[in-house]
Amino acid sequence: MPNAGCGALERTPQEEGGCPAHSQRIFLVLLAVLLLGAAALRIPRLDRTPWLDEVYTLEWAEKTYGDAIRDEVTALVPNLAPLTPLVSKVFVDGLTSPVLAEELAARIPHFLFGLAGIGVFLAAFRRRIGLVGALAGALFLTTLSLHIKYSAEMRFYAFVFLSEICLLAALLALLERWSAHRLAWVFLVAFLGTFNHLSFIPALAAALAAVATVVVFERGASRLSGRIGRVLLVGVCCAAAVGAAFLPSTLLSGGTKKIASVFEMLSKEGTRTDVANAPERASEGYALTWGQWRGFVENHYLAATGPAAVSFYLAITAVGAVFLLLCQRRILALALFPLAMHLPFLFLRVGHFWTERYLIIQCVSLTLLFAAGVQGVFALSCRLLPGRMRRIGGWCAAGGILAVMCLLRVSPVQGTLRGGDTDDLRPRAELLADRIQYGDVLAMERGKWGFLPHNTLKRFLERDPRTAAGIAPTLRWYAPENTGELAKNAGFCGNSTIWIVTRPVGQLSEGDREGLEGAGAEPLLLRNGVGLWVMGRDTVNMLEDGGFERPESGNGLPGGWTLRNAEGERFGGKTLSASVAGGAPFRPFWLKAARGPAGETEGIAAAAGEEYVISFEARCVDADQRRAPRGMVVLAFGNRDLANVVSTVRLTPEWRLYSFPVVPGQNTEGAVPDPMVGLSLQTSDGSCDILLDNVQLERGRSATPFTRDIRNLGQTVKGNAQKAG
Known part of the structure; x- marks a missing residue:
């Protein structure tokens, strides 16, 4: 089954270079060049402003090791998979210094996980697919915006990429030769993957389905009962790994409550808690839609910027599927089964919204198919061309595909390096630290950030020397459903200044802007990220044009x-x-x-x-x-x-x-x-x-905060304040 009808198509002497030592040197040089290029694309993002979820990681890293496993950050995020918090804590404790900020220290392990994923892909598949194909797949990951983003983010997903690449490699090695040693590698990968993030479990299930299909239907193998026994053995091994991954959190938290909360989250009756001390509310559940999934594939897993780019990638992956069908059906099964993993969730509702983060195994599968497609084009060119033209023709064909891919990746990579995916709250926090006073109110739209919306700004203000000691503990936080709600409820702030953080100005509707202006809010900083507005204490600026706008x-x-x-x-x-x-x-x-x-x-x-x-x-x-x-x-x-x-x-x-x-x-x-x-x-x-x-x-x-002429709460808000009084 693995190489039926393949002949010399899988790898050619021209590709391998003849001498094993020479091939090894070529491999090491290519690996070094790829890793240097990958590092160059990821280092500029390491000092970004941390976003909402990254602050959770920093909060975990400040706990003891036991608490990092035991504690829940929110009602929605039981810490069943504490590998990332523990690793981040090790690096924060060991590297944070006046020279190296804790945000950078916490991102370093994920940067290394990202590079390791590229290296493991190249090493694991260069002999199973071919050097050219493995190189193409590694370059695919190197220039993939999603991989660049997660490799410079102190969250779970760089390790998700690494663990799922290792999972496919470990299962493939086990299918090639059954041994206790290789089964132990499968157990270790399954344990670490689950210990890092729960999305690894459905990826593991999809990969095990592929293993079962290969083992049961592979020709020339042992009796059916023996094949079924092997499938059960792998299943028990992976189930034991998942149980072992849950064990530390379960023991330290005193029971199985956390595991039960995960199953509750996976049902549409799950609950959401948007802000600290807010009442829980029933969720209607989230079903993955076909349009969402298609967007994940096109925009994130392929980084395609238009129909032509999508067609290019799909054509190469189709060639890869044909190549694997002829040469490596085991790899084909391991690549195709995860691509169907999303299908049940088109009909089932779960208690958490869907993002591209939860189907990363499909990105790994597409990378594998793309790598096989480039290898297939290379091998076919080498077979069709005569004599000395084989090597040149094969490398030119593969190089042309990779050149087109790199050109298509320029725009997505530029967008990622500019950091357009962050709200850029640090300049807002620095401006607030300069101006904020005791007892002021910070209002942030609940709908924009969801869970605990103020934690990023709060963290900055608690650490800025201008506000950390006295002002930060006195601040009040307010999370309205939308900006229009401010006009109705701002009366509770009395004479305090209200600082309002909204969506980026381009995303504000006309009604939102009118609501803010009607409440007496003035724009303070609207460029490059979320908007910062101010309203509150009556202010009369006696000067003419103190803002130099007229x-x-x-x-x-x-x-x-x-x-x-x-x-x-x-x-x-x-x-x-x-x-x-x-x-x-x-x-x-x-x-x-x-x-x-x-x-x-x-x-x-x-x-x-x-x-x-x-x-x-x-x-x-x-x-x-x-x-x-x-x-x-x-x-x-x-x-x-x-x-x-x-x-x-x-x-x-x-x-x-x-x-x-x-x-x-x-x-x-x-x-x-x-x-x-x-x-x-x-x-x-x-x-x-x-x-x-x-x-x-x-x-x-x-x-008080600057105003060009006169600022107050507005007549509507003053009337509501009087009624409330």
């Missing part, structure tokens, strides 16, 4: 000051910029008041004895990168007749919020009619570019 406002720009496009900076729109050289003060820029502290437009004045606060955001870009930035801002307050210096600020290379209290009568001589704020720049020596934005003058003791 050059016609009348403030005027002195010589040397420019308005520049703020793309690439922390804020959108325009920002004020000036290049400062030498030690002399730069000509000041004055912003005049357009309204009084209560919003009045006549008789504008800052009353004597009342508290006011001036705030602005700035950063310094030093032209001399070898030295620390030396830019400074001199802040003045007064009017056209008389102004006094309030403070001198030394800037940092990052955007920071600076705020300074002023009291007319103390910082000035009595009340200040028609107040103005002056900003002058200087350096201690050398030169630098200074950027300024979001200048605000308001009445109060502490700065």
Whole structure:
């Protein structure tokens, strides 16, 4: 059965290179080149902002080893498969340092698992399929966006790839020669795969079905009873491995409750818990649809960007199926059975939604068929071409296929390297750490993130030195079903500032935007990821165009000051910029008041004895990168007749919020009619570019989030707050 009718088609002397030592050197060189290329594609993603699920891994890594096995992170995720948390904990404990952040330390093992999967595929199938085919399959994985993504993510799925490649290789080795040693390898792979992720179990079942088919129907084997005995032996071995994988968690958690919860999750009556301390709600269950599965195959397992690309990959895999039918039917069975694994779930509902992560074995099967297809084209070319043209023709045919594949992979790989799959919460967290105050409220759409939606931001704020000690424990978290709900329920926040995290601005409906604006929310940061809005405490910015968005406002720009496009900076729109050289003060820029502290437009004045606060955001870009930035801002307050210096600020290379209290009568001589704020720049020596934005003058003791004119909760929300009171 394995090589019926194959002859020299499976591997050719031209491919093997004649001398075993020479072939081994070629193999090692190709392996090294592939692994270097794979590492180059994965390293840029290792310092990404951790996303929601990765924070779970970091939380697990902070526990003891026993608790990492015992504890449940959420009601939906019983930790029956704790290999990833344990491995991440080992690396976090051993490698985290001032030089190496814990996120990077936790990703290193998964990076290594990803490289190992590529190496194992090449090593396991180079003699069973052929060197060219194994090389093609390894290159397929190297450039696959899904594999790149999971190899730089501190989750289960890089090891899922590795374990399922090892599973097919171990079962194939067992089918080739039955021995206790090879059966032990099957047990080990099944144990580690299940100990890592529960999606390995259906993959294992599909692979065992393939083994049963091969053993029962293989010609020239032992009697039927003996073949059935072998099938049962492999089944018992794998069942024992699954039981052994469940044993640590079951023993440490004091019973079988966790296993029961898994079966509950696999039924449509399972429950979901969206946020901490939220009531459980019944789930209607999730059925895999044909469109979903097709999307998984086309967009993730093949990384095809259009019908032509899909047709190309399917044509090569079809050639691979024919090649395996002629030469390696055992491999064909191991590849085809997992491709049917999804069929029952088209009709059955389960308690968890479907993603491409749970059918990774199908990606491995498609990789195997693609590898066989390239090997088949290579072998056929070598047989059809005469004499010395065989080697050249075979390699040209295989190389042409791989070149087309690499060209088709350019766009998906670029998208993956840009990190477009993350919400990029780190810049939002850094901005919040600069501005957030005691008792503020953070609101995040429940529908966008689902389970415990605030954990990523919460983790950042608990570790930022500006908020970790005092502010973070006082923050309140709110998870509305949608943005429109904010307008109805924001009254409970009282006078606190509400920071709102929404879907990326391009995904917001017109109704969402109108709901936010109707509730008095203002956009703060909408570019490159999720949106950050602010609403809350009544604020009157007395200054005219403190955000520098309306050059016609009348403030005027002195010589040397420019308005520049703020793309690439922390804020959108325009920002004020000036290049400062030498030690002399730069000509000041004055912003005049357009309204009084209560919003009045006549008789504008800052009353004597009342508290006011001036705030602005700035950063310094030093032209001399070898030295620390030396830019400074001199802040003045007064009017056209008389102004006094309030403070001198030394800037940092990052955007920071600076705020300074002023009291007319103390910082000035009595009340200040028609107040103005002056900003002058200087350096201690050398030169630098200074950027300024979001200048605000308001009445109060502490700065509130910037507004261009007046912000409040809006009449609807105020009315609801009064009713609630």
